[in-house]
Amino acid sequence: MTVRAAIADAATRVTSETPRLDAELLMAHALGVSRQAMLLKHLGDPAPEGFAALVERRIAHEPVAYITGSRGFWTIELAVGPGVLVPRADSETLIEAAVAYFAGTEGPKRALDLGTGPGTLLLAALAEWPEASGVGVDASETALGYARDNAARLGMADRVELRAGDWASGIDGRFDLILCNPPYIGTGEELGPEVRAHEPTAALFAGVDGLDDYRRIVPDLPRLLAPGGIAVLEIGWTQGAAVSALVREAGLTPAVRKDLGGRDRVVTAS
Template sequence: MTETGDRGPVHPVVRAAITAAAARFGFSETPRLDAELLMAHALGTSREAMLLGQLNDPAPDGFAALVERRAAHEPVAYITGVRDFWTISLAVGPGVLIPRADSETLLEAAVDHFRGTSGPATILDLGTGPGTLLFAALAEWPRARGLGIDASEQALEYAARNARQLGLAQRARLERGDWLAGHDERFDLVLCNPPYVETGAPLSPEVRDWEPAAALFAGAEGLDDYRRLAPQIATALAPGGVGCIEIGAEQGPAAAALFRDAGLRVNIRRDLAGHQRCLVATS
């Protein structure tokens, strides 16, 4: 809240405004972090720079409006327009799935697979969204080239923007498509974070009401897209290659069986919280 003094409005300092905002974000798992990220965005600086040197500055006028948006459960990443993932920062917004730290498990699995080698020369990201997995992998392996496919034109617009901002446009192809339909190329690394939420599953309002349903839901069991992807990924893997496919925390056995039925060897990798998160598939 802004107070009024003899010389006009008196703004709270950044530190107090963050504390007040965090108190309104009780629905979030990270209320203080949310408030800090929004404040840094309002200040036009990084969170680190703000915490080190601006906590006693007056809070900017625009912060209150950002707080109201977050209080309405709009995701922080949509408000700030950016999300960090792996070693890169991505532009994001309504219409694209927000990158999550859990998905870094796929990159960790890929790094382990190619450890001691020159890495993959060719990378495929199915359902690339804003380019999350593809660009993280291209940043990890500077000599690689990649293809990102998505059914959403809006997502591909974000991906093209991110490719330019990250200096990866010359190494990344982006195509609109229905998974691998019409493609017969083979790749050293196949990455995929498909829809895997069961239809009707309860979700938090910031996911349910804001993120694209087409990137979330995959039938009554959440397995519909895995059924299509398993045989396609099996034929898309080059000799010695690996597929790293994200799964829901309870889907490991069922999803792995579909890929084994397609002729692949499959291991399940857990994320940092100990949840099943990634199928690691090899031919």
């Protein structure tokens, strides 16, 4: 079977929202080339033997990023795996919000990423502003291990400090940019099978209304933000008003930003 035919067959058997894309990413991984190179040069090649096993893992709802061991985010490629939240394209809205805020300036000098996971937001921000440095905090040692590896692979190890911690507890100093993608799913909400079965629940759920972690994070923002700085928080699409109210209670000014799908995705606090 050719690469083209194997991809087409796999796309009929994978039951995700993006079966064709999933099949193409898995095939590119099996071939050891980029997806672009595969589409341009390898569609007529024989399909590699290992592809079928990768497809079976995807049919069992294992995330593509766990199978391939990496996920692209913003302008960087991140190593990911079991025990860390897979970076989502919607989270790029946080970096877009930060870029818009600092447009026309030298950008932030110090960044803080609360709940950094594999370093997703912090490393994307440092890639955007090469003169900046930052601190990443996470309660998971597994996630911090990925973050350390990603920082080293991207040549940012000397610009990053990674700490085990409970949100902003023990964090001192001021930051021009604070990034945070906390858990925001209510405990009664339904999740897709791949998220429910594979991704860490501690990175997803935050009490009955999904707001528990915002209630802990937002009160610390005024002491952590440098003058002229901004905090950028990811939210669930129904939580804009509630998180904005918490930001106002903390004495900061909120604004809501939508993702590419037109849904509320970010609350900024300045």
